[in-house]
Amino acid sequence: MLNRDKSEKQKHISSYYKIENGKLKRLLPICDRCGPGYFMADHGNRYTCGHCGFTKYKAVKNSSEKNSKERIYSSD
Numbered sequence: 214m215l216n217r218d219k220s221e222k223q224k225h226i227s228s229y230y231k232i233e234n235g236k237l238k239r240l241l242p243i244c245d246r247c248g249p250g251y252f253m254a255d256h257g258n259r260y261t262c263g264h265c266g267f268t269k270y271k272a273v274k275n276s277s278e279k280n281s282k283e284r285i286y287s288s289d
């Protein structure tokens with residue numbers, strides 16, 4: 214039970230960053246309220262700050278918005 218693998222924790226930390234072309238790239242957005250250093254956790258369709266609880270919804274690009282344009286109301 215005490216023989217916990219540290220790699221599990223390291224894996225969690227490294228998921229905040231990604232090395233791309235030798236540069237460190239942030240994978241998670243920074244909290245708008247808390248500022249730099251406070252990363253928001255990925256919760257699928259949204260990001261949540263574990264510090265202040267601020268929730269930011271991901272911009273979802275779906276085609277359903279296009280279909281709504283077809284609903285044109287005639288003023289004549």
Ligand SMILES: [Zn+2]
Nearest residue numbers: 244247262265
């Ligand atoms: Zn925050």
